[in-house]
Amino acid sequence: MTTLPAKTEKKLGLVIDLDTCVGCHACVINCKEWNTSNYGAPLSDVDAYGPEPEGTFLNRVHAFEVTPEDGGCAQTVHFPKSCLHCEDAPCVTVCPTGASYKRTEDGIVLVNENDCMGCGLCAWACPYGARELDQLAGVMKKCTLCIDRIYNENLPEEDRVPACVRTCPAGARHFGDLGDPDSEVSKLVAERGGIDLMPEQGTRPVNKYLPPRPRDSAAASGARLEPVAEEPKGFLAWLDKALEAI
Amino acid sequence: MHPAPSVIFFTAFSGLGFGLLAWLGIGLPDVTGRPAFGYYFIGYALAVGGLLASTFHLGNPKNAVKAFSQWRSSWLSREAVLSVITLLVIAPYAIGRIFLGTDWALLGLAGAALALITVFSTSMIYTQLKTVPRWNTPATPVLFQLYAIGGGALLAGQGAVAALLLLVLGAAQLLAWQKGDRRFAEAGSTAESATGLGRIGKVRLLEPPHSGRNYLMKEMVHVIGRKHAQKLRIISLLFASLLPAGILLFLPASYATVLLAVVVHVIGLLTARWLFFAEAEHVVRLYYGK
Structure with a gap:
């Protein structure tokens, strides 16, 4: 049944540090590479070498510009976005076939592709755009939190994390149990004031985002240097006068 | 949202059909034999x-039969189950009317109630979505119900009653548009809440994640055609409500008059349903700077 479990034993998820992400898209590429060749239908591309290429991705990196209200300097924030494995996942309860479910043991939200009829209602129910209907396979694709890596004992231990986390060269992505207050990820969220995306939607995401730390601002710190000279002297003063005279 | 023809036809025509079956279920018009066959057909x-x-918009229709399984949690599944139950309950009543000339009134009433509950469950598929604030309001089930009952009355040849219901429908539709235009802002999702960056300042999209389009943008960030929305609203109000009501009230009653009113109403209904999808804004557009 596509009802949500009242409680999950673990809350596996990602913590994404917006201060550290450099927007290199390595997580996007490694996600696609791993997930197109492992669990479920491949992530297809359409018109891959033509003028309008598009395809299915489980993780995409947006870039936003944030401008402080007090007129300070704008800053660029790279913003990776994938399934947040919500505790109140609306995508699960709308599913008519029972294909979408949330696992009781670790809270991962998955799609059973053998049951999915490709109606797309779960993608409509998700506020975050985390689900994409594969155009060739006709079934719904979403982040599996690399379920085929994290429990895979055939892989070396350091590889038993989601592909996006493993590949991130900046260390902006962290994986762990957010239901355990003593886990590294929970401590990170507590320390940095991790936030939920669109809390008003009531989805209670498991994944958290660490907001960029406050930037120094020139106006607040008084760091602006005094001008060393208002009036030109020497050769420049002569040049100034000479040009005035012409 | 992308106004796919399959979903427009699905909601519009199944609503009309169940609306007509609801009227037939309460014995209006009181027909048996050959005319009854026409109405039920x-x-x-x-x-x-x-x-x-x-089913035409399904990516993987071979699993469509599984849509009957999740009625405990899913409105789409409930809709599937209820529509089949309704059609099965009304079938013996229709057979009684057509072939035996009898009126098993209780069976008919049950069928009529089920038909309206089916329309309600169709509307709830859309109403339940918090991600589409324009749909996520009681106005959606009220409108779907009025389109079904009003259009059904028209098909059932209910003359003045149908005209009155269509006028009520027109007023409700007008009100729903006015309230709907404010719903996205009222729901409170912004680029700031979507990114959590509002505490720093104003957020705008600097670079989309890719240069091309994707499934999400085609399905949920549909913006084409909104510029004609005002004109289309007037057209759908005229055709769905005012014109068919006028035709029923002021032209002499005959099958031809009803047929004309039905054709006009269906044009208005399809236009209104196109707008229902095309004008609906999904919160995911905030991540795409739309």
Whole structure:
């Protein structure tokens, strides 16, 4: 049944540090590479070498510009976005076939592709755009939190994390149990004031985002240097006068 | 949202069909034999045709039969189950009317109630989505119900009653548009809440994640055609409500008059349903700077 479990034993998820992400898209590429060749239908591309290429991705990196209200300097924030494995996942309860479910043991939200009829209602129910209907396979694709890596004992231990986390060269992505207050990820969220995306939607995401730390601002710190000279002297003063005279 | 023809035809025609079956279920018009066959044929053709249309937008239709399984949690599944139950309950009542000339009134009433509950469950597929604030309001089930009952009355040849219901429908539709235009802002999702960056300042999209389009943008960030929305609203109000009501009230009653009113109403209904999808804004557009 596509009802949500009242409680999950673990809350596996990602913590994404917006201060550290450099927007290199390595997580996007490694996600696609791993997930197109492992669990479920491949992530297809359409018109891959033509003028309008598009395809299915489980993780995409947006870039936003944030401008402080007090007129300070704008800053660029790279913003990776994938399934947040919500505790109140609306995508699960709308599913008519029972294909979408949330696992009781670790809270991962998955799609059973053998049951999915490709109606797309779960993608409509998700506020975050985390689900994409594969155009060739006709079934719904979403982040599996690399379920085929994290429990895979055939892989070396350091590889038993989601592909996006493993590949991130900046260390902006962290994986762990957010239901355990003593886990590294929970401590990170507590320390940095991790936030939920669109809390008003009531989805209670498991994944958290660490907001960029406050930037120094020139106006607040008084760091602006005094001008060393208002009036030109020497050769420049002569040049100034000479040009005035012409 | 992308106004896919399959979902427009599904909601419009299954609504009309179940609306007509609801009227037939309460014995209006009180027909038996050959005329009853005509009415029930139209009702079933519309309801079943609409339901079949809904399967055309499925990516993987071989699993469609599994949609009957999740009625405990999913409105789409409830809709599937209820529509089949409704059609099965009304079938013996229709057979009684057509072939035996009898009126098993209780069976008819049960069928009529089920038909309206089916329309309600169709509307709840859209109403339940918090991600589409324009739909996520009681106005959605009220409108779907009025389109079904009003259009059904028109098909059932209910003359003045149908005209009155269509006028009520027009007023409700107008009100729903006015309230709907404010819903996205009222729901409170912004680029700031979507990114959590509002505490720093104003957020705008600097670079989209990719240069091309994707499934999400095609399905949920549909913006084409909104510029004609005002004109289309006037057209749908005229055709769905005012014109057919006028035709029923002021032209001499005959099959031809009703047929004309039905054709006009269906044009208005399809236009209104196109707008229902095309004008609906999904919160995911905030991540795409739209």
